[in-house]
Amino acid sequence: MFDPIIALATPPMKGALAVIRISGDNVLEIVQKCFKGKIKETHQVSYGYIVDPITHEKIDEVLLTYFKGPRSYTGEDSIEISCHGSMLIVDQIISLFLSQGIRMAERGEFTSRAYFNGRIDLVQAEAVNEMINSETKEAKQLALYSLTGETSSLLTPIKNSLADILSLIEVNIDYPEYEDIEVVTEEKIENDVGSILSTLNEIIKEGESAKIIKDGIKVALVGRPNVGKSSLLNALVNEEKAIVTSIPGTTRDIVEGKINLNGLVINLLDTAGIREADNEVEKIGIDRSRKSIEDADLVILVLEADRITDEDIILMKMIKDKKSITIYNKKDLVDKLDEDKIYISAKDKDISRLLNEIKKMFSLDKINELSPSLCSAREIGLLKKAQQDLIQALDENKMGLSLDLVSIGIKAAYDDIKNILGEEISVDLSSEIFARFCVGK
Ligand SMILES: Nc1nc2c(ncn2[C@@H]2O[C@H](COP(=O)(O)OP(=O)(O)OP(=O)(O)O)[C@@H](O)[C@H]2O)c(=O)[nH]1
Ligand SMILES: [Mg+2]
Structure with a gap:
């Protein structure tokens, strides 16, 4: 049973229309009391007025759609009201329904209900937010794969194989007298779990690039x-965003820019030039530069084509453990170019060599071949946990530990995979055993 909830589904600002969503028990009865007009059957649009049932005051002329559960977004009875897009009207309508015993929804509550009502799994629920937040068509495509369930189905073969081997182990332990059951040998565990692990490794690799x-x-x-x-920042964003002068120490605070390179969103941070400084403001700027090196996924070290100084050498050492690209700017100042180095001229917006290097580094020409991927931090975290659990099981198997000990890691991996989907973790596997074997027939 779910108490009825209400929320504005469209942005809280003036517009042609606003959509208010209501979901939960008895919504049809509650809304009908406040609607002048007849609410039609499920999935049909009804025309009428929202009216205060006590004062009979008309609040707005609206279109309203009733979705009978479970064929609704939340999986329960829901109603969507399209009213005029004024925040005053929206407030009046929501207040009216609050007075009728409906409560304001919490953030994400419509989607969490869809999950708790079993209409979608956790990967799909996360994807709703990812759809809304995606900034590139590639990110949206990945979210769409998850929303439609294609991403979740990547886990089906792993889940089934884990259940198969766990069931077999359990039967071997509990029913040793059955002769027609395959014996689980160390070799079988090594083969079966090994093959599950390599599928898992592949999924993790794809997830991390996605x-x-x-x-x-x-x-x-x-x-x-x-x-x-x-x-260089200005050339990359194609806009005079940061101040450029010939005076060393011009940039003090971090200047940010954003570009979309073949579908990859690159958040750029232009930093204060790093040197031994006496000036208090510049010193703070330099501390921020150092911090931004730590936080960055990629560091672009800019050098001058015509001279390398001791300060440059110190910087090279500072970034040696980071993913980085070293470029030589001001190529217009030198005659002879070294083949192995990446030269650019930021002033002349001649930066294609750098862009190519980034594309190569992140395989951006392959972005079009996007496929469903488990790529949220939560999903990758749980996949890696499952990976560790399986590695442990394989090690223990190799050490010749008993079947029930080896099965602990396999069971943990099985639970990790279920956790990704938000499925209930069954402590007892017996129902799955009986689904697979006709033990005791
Ligand atoms: N010849 C030449 N000069 C350039 C090029 N790119 C930048 N400059 C000049 O180099 C000087 C410094 O440029 P900035 O972009 O301000 O350098 P910066 O690294 O941000 O300097 P700080 O903010 O002080 O750390 C300016 O006079 C630019 O016009 C280039 O490709 N060729
Ligand atoms: Mg600068």
């Missing part, structure tokens, strides 16, 4: 003062 596409990357432009970091 996560980059979905979330974008943070790229810090760093270097000593005056090498042309701000000029």
Whole structure:
């Protein structure tokens, strides 16, 4: 039983229309009391007025759709009201229904109801938010795969194989007298669990590359003062965003920009040139530059094509453990170019070599081949936990530990996979055993 909830589904601002959503027990009766007109059968649009049942005051002329559960977004009886898009009208309508015993929905409550009512799994529920927040068509495509259930079905073969091997182990332990049951040998565990693990490894690898596409990357432009970091930011965003002067130490605070490179959102951070500074403001800026190196997914170290200084060498050491690209700016100042180095001229917006390098690094030409991927931090975290559990089971199997000990890791992996989908974790596997074997027939 779910108490009825209400919320504005469209943005809280003036517009042609606003949509108010109501879901829960008895919504049809409650809304009908406040609606002048007859609410039609499910999935049909009804025309009429929202009216205060006590004062009979007409509040707005609306279109209203009734969705009888379970064929609704939440899986329960729901109603959507399209009213005129004024916040005053929206407030009046919502207040009216609050006075009728409906309560305001909490954030995400419509989607969480869809999950608790079993209409969608947890991967699909997360995808609703990802659809709304996606900034590129690639990120939206990944979210859509999850919303339609295609992503969740990646786990079906793993889940089935884990249940198969667990059932077999349990039968071997509990019913040793059955002769027609396959004996679980160390070799069988090694083969079956090994093959599940390699499928899992593949899914994790795909998920991690898709996560980059979905979330974008943070790229810090760093270097000593005056090498042309701000000029590079401006060339990348194609806008005079950061101040550029010939005075070293021009940039003090971080300047941010955003570009979409072949579908990958790149969040750029132009930083203060790093050097030994006396000026208090500049020092704070330099601390921020250092911090941005730590936070970045990729560091672009900008050097000058015509000279390398001791400060540059220090910076090279500072970023040696980070994913980085070193570029030589001001290529117009040198005659001879070294084949192995990436030269650009930020001032002349000649930056294609750098863009190509980023595309290569993140395989951006393959982005069109997007496929369903488990790529949220929660999903990848649980997949990795399952991976560890299976590795442990395989190690224990190799060490010759008993079947019931080896099965602990396999069972943990099975629960991790169920957790990804938000399925209930059954402590007792017996129902699944009986679904697979005719034990005791
Ligand atoms: N010749 C030449 N000059 C450039 C190029 N790119 C930038 N500059 C010049 O280099 C100077 C410094 O540029 P900025 O972009 O402000 O350098 P920065 O690295 O941001 O410097 P700070 O903010 O002080 O750390 C300016 O006079 C730019 O016009 C280039 O490709 N060629
Ligand atoms: Mg600058």
